[in-house]
Structures are given as structure tokens and as C-alpha cells.
Amino acid sequence: xxxxxxxxxxxxxxxxxxxxxxxxxxxxxxxxxxxxxxxxxxxxxxxxxxxxxxxxxxxxxxxxxxxxxxxxxxxxxxxxxxxxxxxxxxxxxxxxxxxxxxxxxxxxxxxxxxxxxxxxxxxxxxxxxxxxxxxxxxxxxxxxxxxxxxxxxxxxxxx
Numbered sequence: 001x002x003x004x005x006x007x008x009x010x011x012x013x014x015x016x017x018x019x020x021x022x023x024x025x026x027x028x029x030x031x032x033x034x035x036x037x038x039x040x041x042x043x044x045x046x047x048x049x050x051x052x053x054x055x056x057x058x059x060x061x062x063x064x065x066x067x068x069x070x071x072x073x074x075x076x077x078x079x080x081x082x083x084x085x086x087x088x089x090x091x092x093x094x095x096x097x098x099x100x101x102x103x104x105x106x107x108x109x110x111x112x113x114x115x116x117x118x119x120x121x122x123x124x125x126x127x128x129x130x131x132x133x134x135x136x137x138x139x140x141x142x143x144x145x146x147x148x149x150x151x152x153x154x155x156x157x158x159x
Contacts, residue, residue, distance in 0.1 A: 023055065024073075030074050034117075060099060
């Protein structure tokens, strides 16, 4: 614990910042667990979510931005037998970003896209079989929930 001495002998104590637990990719998702095999029929597959929370994903890496609710992912995608690239993207009326935990254990982030403006997208050229835990982050604010649609597709986003 740090402290500072102020004029007139007052001491200002600063509480140590309590570390927040990292996002939990193993927890059941808030909105949906989706099992998809390559060449799935409903493509893109849309899922309504509410982005945002009090956990800053900037702790997850240099390119990560926005806030999520870390206790559980928004969606988990159990993907198998993909022969095409797999794309995860979000669309919302406010700025959003993505945080994804891959089947191989990597944490990946995405923010704005060239064609989608403030909407993020991540494409896996050779998708691994397994579970992708996905969070949609609110970039503009952590205090206001942001309605969004997360889409899963084997084709590029059609913004």
C-alpha cells in the first residue's frame, strides 16, 4: 500500500488495486453455445448480445480495446470440420470490439474494420476444431450496455 504526505501532516493512503480475474473461457456463455460443422446452412448465423462490462480487455494484449463482463463469454462456438475460413464479426450502433479465446488457447482481439467501420471482425483462414469463446466488447463506454449482433460465417462479412 502506497501513501503520500500532504501539507499539514495529513497522510493520504491509496488502496492497492485489486486484480480482477481474467476472462473465463470455460464458463457457460451468457447467450448461446453453438455447435457448427463446416458448410453450416444458416450462414451467417446471427446471435443477439449486449456488449460491455467493467473489465478492460486492454489487459489481454497490446491490440485489445473495450470492456466486457469477464465472468463468462457472450457466446461459445464449438466448430468442427471447417473447409473454408471462419469469420466472427459484430455489428452495433456504437463502437464494439471482439475478444476471442481459440481452441489452441490463444487470446485474439479485433477492433474496427476497413469495410465495417466501427464493427470488428476476426477471420480464421484455417479454423481449428474446438471451442471458440467470444466476447463482444463495448469501446465507447463501460457504463452503458450496447445491443449488438454477433455473426458467425464461412464467408466475409457483408456490411
